[in-house]
Amino acid sequence: MTMWKIGLIGAGYWSSRHLQAWQMIPNVMVTALCDPDLAKLSEKAHLYNIPEESLYLSAEEMVKEAEIDIVDVVTGPESHVALVELAAKAGKHVLCQKPFARTLEEGARMVAFAKQAGVRLMVTENWRWLEPFRCIKEMLNSGVIGAIHTVRYVHTDFYTPRMEPTVKLPQPVFREMPRLLFYEMGAHWFDVWRFLFGMPKRVYAELSQVSPYIAGEDNGIVVLGHEGFHGYMDMSWATRQQLDRPLSDSVAPVHLERLVIDGREGTLKLYTNGDISLINQHGSEERWIKHGTTLDHEESHVRLQTHFIECLNAGVDFDTSGADNMETLRLLFSVYESAEKHVAVYLAQ
Template identity: 35%
Template sequence: MKKKLKGVCVGVGYFAQFHYEAWARIPEVEILALCDLRLEEATEVARKWEIGVVYTDFEKMLDEQKPDFIDIITPPQTHLDIVKAAAKRGVNIICQKPLAPSLEEARGLVETAEKHNVRLMIHENWRFQPWYRQIKSLLDTNEIGEQLFYAYFRMRMGDGWQSDAYMDRQPYFRDMPRLLIYETGIHFIDTFRYLFGEVVEVYAKLRRYNSEIKGEDAALVQLTFESGQMVCLDANRYNESNVTNSRYTFGELLIEGSEGSIRLQGDGGITVQPLGLPERAVSYEPSKHSFAGDCVYQTQLHFVRSMLLDQPFETNGAWYLRNIEVQEAIYESGASGLPVSV
């Protein structure tokens, strides 16, 4: 990969720091400029990461810089307008999730990129966490058998019980009418599809434990897959985990198959327990750098490699729309109290 891609970024909010740090470590990328309406904050970010030009108008930035790609790190309600501006100029796109406020708008966003023949990747980074890449390898080699029966993921973030919950990091969480599934559960939907295949039915119970916020902060979701496998997501942001860093793996995972079990621990450790044999640790070294196993870097590295080698993105627009369809089915099930086919 000798060619260097020239990029621009929009957004300097909380999570943007992980994007800028990751771009700085990829030698095949040069970030030419960044944009945000908050000029003072944007200037400080540009100074930190040695980015030469700061804008408050993203269309002006696109016109003047003429980049190969744009990294969109802004709230979901802004994504469609930025994608339209980039796409009509022939600029390729990597865009943070949630992709859009609604499934209809997400479809319009993907259609816009397709219409202008620009490449679109959704920055869905959880599947790039090192433990999931390792688990995927174990599943692909039938480490616990050809047939998977069941998986259970338990998440307890402990950042949502306070009266001022989320104010220190992402205060807009408090006013989101949809929170846990829309903001966090979508990660699990994508990761489960990456590991287990296509979802055909969901059944969900959604709850709000913290009365100071608007959206749901707890969920019990059962997903049924084409293979017949069932997966349970047991998640809330209210109660606390007993691990040192609840934002490392975000929880614990159990996968059961016809010949044994795989377990992911909160510290990133993975074990395999074949039927009738002792449990053994899987030897690998998950990164402790940056966010959640350095998954932002791995996500953006995948984007760069796919661009330079003209290979498909794992999380392209068409793939990601299916995630949102599953998400919408979960909300429908939560409202109706009934299983919903996807």
């Protein structure tokens, strides 16, 4: 069995999820870690037992000198094109964080770099690997609710209104992002939507900025039209969500997801406490499918990164390859286009 050697770039906030998961997957070793920020680099090296000789302040140096087969890019989208190009041209397979690219053109360039170099490229879309969405996908695949006619997806948080300049945030970059909610989180939601329901044909969006402490939007509604059914996403980081858990002193996200999928033969429901139920055709009986599913990010990374390694071993396609993610990006950017122009955007298939 191949022992895959990983070089991880970006020792910031989310890199812990990646590093933890790599340690749990057989036949994988993190043999290099890179970040120009020495404090972050040293902290993660210490936490995950990565020896000093495996640490790099420059990605160029790491890719040139370290013994690695895979580059795991855990930086923001502004650095992706340069890092994916660097890794691909050095013949390394790439796992790249979302949002994959800032434009479709950037995404297409990265897909082309990997193709030309003959290396594999996957995007870290871990939300489709979260427990509630895996469970719902299984139920949909079983055909138990019949043909879908309506989807209602609601995400609530009361996060951005509490982002006063003096407050410490886990991801301070959120204050400056010109596109926030439907870009940063939207990358996940649109990937989950495609995973569960496929690519819509039309979208119409209304977006707004509620909090005065941010540059981008923190609130919006998107209507998605498919062949034979439609749905909406009602997403907000500025709504006083149902406070079924009290806000803590620290300002951190408390995401609550709610999903109702109506089919001709039944309705599937995900409640904000993670319970998933199935309501029968006549609406007279609600049966619990699973109680207390969670947004289990840590485990989702183990599933996602295991999928990456298994596909490399078997030489089969990734579920969220770079090329596949271009569709998620197309959907995501169409939302901004629709909101800016106040028109429906048609997505050619």
